[in-house]
Amino acid sequence: MATAYSAFANDGKTVDAHAIIRIDNRAKNAVYKYKNQAGKQVMKESTAAQMTEMLQAVVSPGGTGAEARMDRPVAGKTGTTQHGIPDFKSSANRDAWFVGYTPQWTAAVWMGYDKTDKQHVLKKSSHQAAAMFSNVMEKAMKGMPAGSFAKVEAPVEPTETPMAAVNGFKAEFAADEMKVKLSWNPVEAEGVTYQVFRKQESDPDFTLYLDGLTTTEAEDPSISLGLTYEYYVVAVNTATNTVTDPSATVTVEIPEAEIDFPSIPPSEPPAETEPPAETTPPSAEPGNPQTPPNNGGQPTPPPAETAPPANPGGNPGQQPNGGTDQGAVAPPDAGNGNGNGQGNGNGNGNGRGDRSGDSSGSNGSGTNP
Structure with a gap:
């Protein structure tokens, strides 16, 4: 824990924890000297500075580690572990600790028993460990300059030049295909996709119609005759998840359907017909x-029979x-x-x-x- 917290005070670099710095023989000659190891950058300097600023609030008045305050800058964190004994109802703790650091040193304090049972638990919280930290560190660092924590300003993240809005946006109705064709000029940037928004004349606002387009052309076949549609397009930078301003809005009016009815010639009045000619009944003729x-x-009824006429000039008896x-x-x-x-x-x-x-x-x- 002390090694890990040392990186906060060391601008985000690790510190090689050690206890022995030199060994001398009986002649006072050094037979061993500790050589400081180069630290490894495990976090940004800005991150380490921000963590130190937060951990200084822990030892401020009202914090859980207020007892760790000294006559020099201190930052740290308290912690406890519940006893975990079955069927033992108590708020006592198994462990209490405080890990803190100054601009020069880091120390970790742990309190507890080697064997935890119902008779061996901590009745108080971690503020005792914080108080022990200050008592030991004040004596150990007596006469050392107080120093200060480095105030590393958070680096200003480079800002990208915002992408310009899509231009050259066009929309036109293709009557032979019954669809609206859309096109626009490409945006000069890496990893750009496009979104098309549409609004029908009865809609209250624009809605996303097409998403994730990688080309600069699109089609809208879901249109209805006699309605008006509005469109605009935006570019999306997938790397930064930034979106450009909308393009100019384009309005497309879909014409009504035209139905060609066949022409019907005007009807003519019927031709006048002459009445049939009157006929004269035939006159009676002899024998008819x-x-x-x-x-x-x-x-x-048949006509009555008549006697045959005489045969003048004829032979008698001949017919x-x-x-x-x-x-x-x-x-x-x-x-x-x-x-x-x-x-x-x-x-x-x-x-x-x-x-x-x-x-x-x-x-x-x-x-x-």
């Missing part, structure tokens, strides 16, 4: 009587070879019709009428009785 239009949907029947015209609604034929003699013919209302009779033949 006209049938009434409908007759109530009933079949038209012309044949005669022709003319069928009656059936009304449009009638589907069937009957026809009668006449000749020199008696003859009957059956006719078939179609939906056009016409019917014709078959040729009749007859002989005179």
Whole structure:
């Protein structure tokens, strides 16, 4: 402990602890002389100075080691160890110690028993060890200059030139790819990465969108049509964890979607049609009587049979070879019709009428009785 605390008083370098500095023979001739060993730097001088400043507060009035104060600068630290005896409820301690140093010497004081039990414990704390330190050191250092602890100013850490903000920042909407493309000029420094911040028109503030970028280009595909976005970029020095000021803010407006509807020609009014021409019913001809239009949907009765006419100028008893029947015209609604034929003699013919209302009779033949 004394060796370790010596480095605080020795500007952060170790001290080779030793007890013998010279051995003389009976003739008063030195047969051994201690040679001081070069110390090893185990901490910064500034660290040693700061530790000494804190440990001087321990021996100040109100500190746990106030009993160690002397007529010279002192710094140190107190400590105790609980007894650790099973089933023994007591605040007594196994060990009490104080390690302190002046600008010239360092000393460690320990109090306790070789064997600790319920009858061999320390009833008091480490202030007893601090009091013993001052009693011994005052007598040992009597007549020595008081000296002072070195006041080593904490070295000023070299400050790096802050990185300039990112410049040349651009953002543009690529309509054919439906994304915003970002680019900027690189920052001239080692170990630099970039962060991109984005703000949508409905967002209250910017948020980190892309992090840890090692290139000077980026893309934002998560956009929506008809909205406006704002961006800025910062550079991060990964070695010092410092961040530059934001770049200039760039605003990008995403246009609304355009829908092309096919053109529909205007409709034209329908062409006017002429009303159908009026038709004149055919006139009645000999042998082709006209049938009434409908007759109530009933079949038209055949005409009454008539006696054959006389055969003027002809041979008695002879009949012309044949005669022709003319069928009656059936009304449009009638589907069937009957026809009668006449000749020199008696003859009957059956006719078939179609939906056009016409019917014709078959040729009749007859002989005179």
